[in-house]
C-alpha cells in the first residue's frame with residue numbers, strides 16, 4: 001500500500017519535471033485517441049510521441065503532422081479530441097473495420113489536413129458538414145464504410161480537392177450542387193458508386209471548367225435523364241451510370257467526349273435510339289438492360305477501333321450481326337444475349353485474334369456460316385432457332401461454355417512448400433504470413449480475364465512499387481480474378497514479407513498507405529482502383545517495437561530538471577510494482593489450474609492438449625473489458641467477444657452467462673474434448689477460463705463469419721460454385737475427421753450452416769462441439785441420448801429412434817449441401833428444403849431442372865460442372881434410412897471427384913497461392929458476425945448493402 005501511495009505522489013510530479021519535446025496539445029490529442037481505441041501500437045507509451053517514435057505518427061518540429069495506422073486491428077471510436085492535432089496533414093486509418101461510430105465533427109478543426117483516408121473501416125452516421133472547412137484537402141477516401149445521410153454540400157468548398165471517394169456506403173439524397181460538387185473544379189475523381197443516392201442529376205453538376213476524369217455513379221437510385229451538360233466535360237475518361245433508375249434518351253452530344261474509354265450505362269431505363277458514338281475512344285461499352293427503341297445493330301460499332309468489349313444484353317437489337325464487328329482488332333468479348341438478332345451469323349475468317357467470347361444466347365439466329373479456319377472458341381448460340389432445328393450436338397448449343405480459367409501467380413521455379421497452419425507459400429516458396437486483401441478495379445479496359453499477361457504486368461509493377469520504397473517485401477502474388485456483381489474486377493493480393501515470416505506494424509502501414517493513397521499506379525488498362533485489406537494479425541517484432549517504459553527524452557528532461565533523486569525513486573517504484581505483477585503472473589503460469597477448484601465437484605485437473613488456461617483478468621484485458629464494441633455475437637448461453645492476444649493473434653471468447661454455467665465436470669469434459677481435436681477444418685480451442693465464477697472458451701478467430709451469412713449475402717462474400725465446392729469439401733473433411741480419426745470418435749449433433757465458419761481464405765471450419773457426444777463408451781456405434789439438434793437439420797431417424805449415430809451428422813450435412821446450392825434456409829416459408837429439391841428435380845434435364853431454385857449468386861451464367869453429381873450426393877445424405885447414407889469419408893471422396901470433374905485440384909490448398917481457388921473474400925470491409933452459438937445472434941454494426949444483381 002505504502003509503495004503505491006508513494007508512486008501516486010511521484011506521478012503527480014511528472015508534468016512538473018518532465019520536459020516534453022512533443023507539443024502538449026498533440027500529446028493530449030494522441031492520448032485521447034489512444035484512450036478510445038484498442039490495439040494501438042504497443043510502443044504508444046511514454047510522454048514524448050515524437051521523440052520516442054510512436055509507430056504510425058510523423059512529426060515536424062515537435063508537431064504531429066501525420067497519423068497513419070492502417071490495418072492495425074484498431075477497434076473503438078475516433079476521439080473528438082483528434083482536433084488537438086492541429087498541425088495534422090495526413091490522417092489515414094484505413095482497413096480497421098472495427099473502428100466504428102461517427103466521424104467526429106471536430107475533424108473540421110484540422111485546418112492543415114491534406115489527406116483524409118478512412119477506407120474499409122466501420123464508420124457510420126453522417127459525414128459531418130465541417131468537412132467543408134478543410135480547405136487544404138486534396139484527397140478524401142471514405143469508401144467502404146457505413147456512412148449514411150446526404151453528401152454534405154460543404155464539400156463544394158474544398159477548392160483543392162482532387163480525389164473524392166465516398167463509394168460503398170449508405171449515403172442517400174441527391175448529389176449536391178450549387179453549392180456542391182459542381183464547385184470542385186480541381187477534382188478528377190468522383191467515386192460515389194454503391195450508395196443510395198437518389199433524385200435527378202442536376203445539369204449544373206457539369207461544366208466545361210471541370211477537369212474530371214472518372215465519373216463513377218453506378219449502383220445508386222439516381223433517376224431522371226443524363227443532362228446534356230455532361231458533353232462539356234471534355235476530360236472525362238471513365239463514365240459509370242449503370243445500375244440506377246435513369247431514364248429518358250441518351251444525350252446526343254455524348255460523342256463529344258472523345259477521351260472516354262469506358263462507358264457503362266447498363267441496368268437503367270433509357271429509351272429512344274442509341275446515339276452515334278463514333279469518335280469516342282471507347283474500349284469497354286455496356287448498355288445492357290435498357291428500353292431502347294428496337295433497332296438494327298448500329299453500323300458505327302464496327303468503327304470503334306479500340307473496342308475490347310461490347311455488352312448489349314436485352315437492348316432490343318434486331319437484324320443480322322454485322323460480320324465487320326468481329327474484325328475489330330482488339331475485340332475480346334461480344335455479348336449480345338437476349339435480343340432479337342436474326343439471320344445468318346458470319347464471323348468470317350478475319351476476326352480479332354483476341355476474340356475470346358461471342359455470346360448470342362436467346363436471339364433468333366437461324367444459320368451460321370462455317371468458314372474454314374472460322375472462330376471456334378467460346379461461341380454461345382443456346383436458345384436460338386439454330387439450336388432447335390439443326391444438329392444440336394454442336395458445342396455452341398451447349399449450356400455453359402464461358403468459363404474463365406482460374407489464375408494464381410505461379411511459383412518461381414521452386415518446389416512449392418507445405419506450410420504450417422496459417423502460413424502461405426510465397427511465389428518464392430517461403431512460408432510466411434502475407435498481407436492480403438482485394439484489389440478492386442472499377443473500370444478495366446479489358447474483359448478477357450483469361451489473359452494472364454495483365455496480371456503478370458500488375459504483379460511486377462506492384463513489386464516494383466514496394467521495392468522503390470525499400471519495403472521488406474519478398475514477393476507479390478495475385479489470384480482469383482473475378483468480375484463481381486457490380487462489374488468491378490476483383491483480384492486477391494498477397495504481399496509476402498522478406499527476412500521474417502511476418503511484417504511489423506510499420507511495414508504493413510506503409511504498404512497499406514501506398515495502396516490507400518493511390519501512390520501505386522497500376523499498368524494501363526486497369527483503370528481506377530481501390531484496395532481493401534484483410535485484417536492482419538501476425539505482427540512480428542512486438543518485442544522490438546514495444547515497451548520502452550521510459551524514453552530517452554523523459555530521462556534527459558528529468559536530468560535537466562535536476563531531479564535525479566525523484567527519478568530514481570520513481571524508477572524504483574515502477575520496478576517494484578512490475579516485479580510484483582511479474583511474480584503473480586509467473587505463479588499463475590506455473591500452476592495454470594490455480595483457479596481450478598477440485599472441491600466444487602469438477603474432478604481433477606483437465607487433461608488438455610495445447611489449450612491454455614486464462615485468468616479472468618487476462619481475458620478482460622484482451623477483450624477490451626468485454627466492451628460492447630468487442631461483442632460479436634450472442635446466444636442463449638451468453639455472448640461472444642472478439643479479443644486479441646499480446647502476440648497479435650485474434651481470438652473469439654465465448655462467455656457463458658450465469659444461467660448457462662455448466663457444472664464443473666461438464667465444463668471440464670467440454671474443454672478436454674475440444675482441446676484434443678486439431679484439424680484445419682475445425683475451429684480450434686486456444687484456451688479457456690475457469691476463474692472468478694466465469695466459464696469461457698477461447699477459440700481461434702475465424703474472420704469471415706458463418707456459411708449462412710455468406711449464403712444470405714449478409715457478410716458480403718461472393719460464393720460462386722467453385723467456392724461452394726471448396727466450402728463443402730472443407731466442412732466434410734472436418735466432420736470426417738471427427739467421425740473417423742478423432743479418438744474416441746465424436747458425433748457433432750448440430751451440423752448446420754451457422755456452425756460452419758469461413759476463414760480469411762474461405763476455408764470452412766466446423767464450429768461448436770457444445771453438443772458433441774463422445775463415442776468412446778457407446779457399445780455398437782450408437783449412443784442413446786436425449787434428442788438435440790436444430791429443426792430443419794435433424795435426422796428423422798434419430799428423432800424417432802433416439803439412436804444417435806454418425807449418420808445423423810451425415811443427414812444434417814446433406815441439408816447443408818442443399819443450402820449451399822439454393823441459399824435457402826432449411827425451412828423457409830413452411831417449405832422443407834429436402835422436399836423442395838426432390839419435387840423440382842428432373843434427372844433427365846440439364847442441371848436436373850433446378851434453375852429456378854438454384855441461388856443466382858452461384859453464378860448461373862458460368863459453368864456449373866458437377867452440380868448434378870453434387871445434388872445426387874446431397875440426396876443420398878438425406879436418405880430416410882441412415883444405413884443408406886454414405887459415411888463422411890465417402891462424402892469427402894465424392895466431393896473431391898466432383899471438384900476434379902470441375903477441373904480443380906481438391907488437394908491444392910497447401911501449395912497455397914498456386915492453389916487457384918484458395919479464395920478469399922472480396923469485400924473485406926464488411927463487419928462480420930461471429931456466432932459460436934447454437935442460436936441466432938445479433939450484430940450491432942452496420943451492414944453495407946451487398947447488391948446482387950440479376951444476371
Ligand SMILES: *[C@@H]1O[C@H](CO)[C@@H](O)[C@H](O)[C@H]1NC(C)=O
Nearest residue numbers: 255276277278279298299300
Ligand atoms: C456517326 O457519326 C459519324 C461521325 O460523326 C458519321 O461519319 C457517321 O456517318 C455516323 N453514322 C451514322 C450511322 O449515323
Ligand SMILES: *[C@@H]1O[C@H](CO)[C@@H](O)[C@H](O)[C@H]1NC(C)=O
Nearest residue numbers: 353354355448451452453454
Ligand atoms: C493478352 O494481353 C496482352 C497484353 O495486353 C496482349 O498483348 C495479347 O495480345 C493478349 N493475348 C490475347 C490472346 O488476347
